Amino acid sequence: MKDFRLHLIVLILIVVAEKIGNISITVGVGKIVLLPMMYALLMGVATAPRFTKISSEKNVKTASSLLGVTLMLLMARYGTLVGPSLPKILAASPALILQEFGNLGTIIIGVPLAVFVGLKREAIGAAHSVAREPNVALIGERFGLDGAEGRGVMGVYICGTVIGTIFFGLMASLAAAYLPFHPYALAMAAGVGSASMMTAAVGSLSAMFPQMADQIAAFGAASNMLSGLDGLYMSIWMALPFAEWLYRKSYRMKYGVDPEPPVVKSLEEGKEREAK
Amino acid sequence: MKMSETLGVLLICGFLSLVANVVGTKNGFVEAIPGMLFLIALAFLGIWLGKVIPGGIPGVAYVVTIGCILTVPGVPCAAAISAAVSKVGFMQLCTPILAYAGVAICKDLDVFAESSWRIVVVSCVVFVGTYIGSAIIAQLILKAIGQI
Numbered sequence: 060m061k062d063f064r065l066h067l068i069v070l071i072l073i074v075v076a077e078k079i080g081n082i083s084i085t086v087g088v089g090k091i092v093l094l095p096m097m098y099a100l101l102m103g104v105a106t107a108p109r110f111t112k113i114s115s116e117k118n119v120k121t122a123s124s125l126l127g128v129t130l131m132l133l134m135a136r137y138g139t140l141v142g143p144s145l146p147k148i149l150a151a152s153p154a155l156i157l158q159e160f161g162n163l164g165t166i167i168i169g170v171p172l173a174v175f176v177g178l179k180r181e182a183i184g185a186a187h188s189v190a191r192e193p194n195v196a197l198i199g200e201r202f203g204l205d206g207a208e209g210r211g212v213m214g215v216y217i218c219g220t221v222i223g224t225i226f227f228g229l230m231a232s233l234a235a236a237y238l239p240f241h242p243y244a245l246a247m248a249a250g251v252g253s254a255s256m257m258t259a260a261v262g263s264l265s266a267m268f269p270q271m272a273d274q275i276a277a278f279g280a281a282s283n284m285l286s287g288l289d290g291l292y293m294s295i296w297m298a299l300p301f302a303e304w305l306y307r308k309s310y311r312m313k314y315g316v317d318p319e320p321p322v323v324k325s326l327e328e329g330k331e332r333e334a335k
Numbered sequence: 336m337k338m339s340e341t342l343g344v345l346l347i348c349g350f351l352s353l354v355a356n357v358v359g360t361k362n363g364f365v366e367a368i369p370g371m372l373f374l375i376a377l378a379f380l381g382i383w384l385g386k387v388i389p390g391g392i393p394g395v396a397y398v399v400t401i402g403c404i405l406t407v408p409g410v411p412c413a414a415a416i417s418a419a420v421s422k423v424g425f426m427q428l429c430t431p432i433l434a435y436a437g438v439a440i441c442k443d444l445d446v447f448a449e450s451s452w453r454i455v456v457v458s459c460v461v462f463v464g465t466y467i468g469s470a471i472i473a474q475l476i477l478k479a480i481g482q483i
Binding site: 066104105125153162165178185215223 | 406427455
């Protein structure tokens, strides 16, 4: 906390980022919105010890230890966004709850693709969910994070941490521009269980539809909370079994034989010994 | 992290967000202070409750829930709180967080570079699949119940 060099770096980054402001790039009939938070992230990466050496190893460590607390102010603001819209959210609650099942959409294309590009059981860890913290914990508990499934889930988790914010921001603006979705539907879909991904998507949407900004943010925040609550159970009871089943089907299609049976963590040691 | 440290981090982050707010929105520094103080107090209270109340519910749940309850229309002070926090833009709250995240990511870059291109491709498809899957269902249901 007393790392004032880090705070000074961040102060400069945010002033520059906010000075640049939102940039809308018109692409065909739609537009892509770039947000100050994205420049702040990229500039933050650019200060790395390995690039411009503006921030030191110590700054990097402090920054990652502070992240959890800094998120709380944003979550407090989200609470105050949901409150005033609560009647509207309750009216839309069937959509909010049911769209959670859309998170399973990732498996239908994700698992076959992962198998197709040559991943083995990594596919199950990688494509059973968007791989945020609860999913990583779940895979770790069931298969161990050093196993194939663990490598898969960690890969997507890190990928999400590094490019997720920008990816979701751009994806939301592209979807709003080119696909026939209502901004509210896109806002609900943004709640995948990651505050930063959701904020980037919601930020892009509110920049494109300023008159609906508060509603969009409220739906995004409500859906994100819901994902936080049900995401884990959904993974345990639906996503993992489904991913497992689809993995077997895809594997047979690509290699013509059945895949090896899964190695569950508690049995892992015994099986390995048998194999030897 | 000690609670005094948590408060310190919240104050610093609050100050940085206020700066972002002045640069990035039309709101002045002073007029956003009451809303920011409320958010800092709310965040602090939530984190504290998460620590002292048994049951393992994380602080963030208290933060969001209390913030939500205090601003539901009809609750005393709801209008005043909403007016105060409306001077604090939510995107400007996010800018400092992502600046810190950017600095912190440096730690993960090696692992990111190591994980092969396959994982990156699969990740992108996973993000698109989740997002579009949810959007399709939300769109259909919202239409069906007449909300859009």
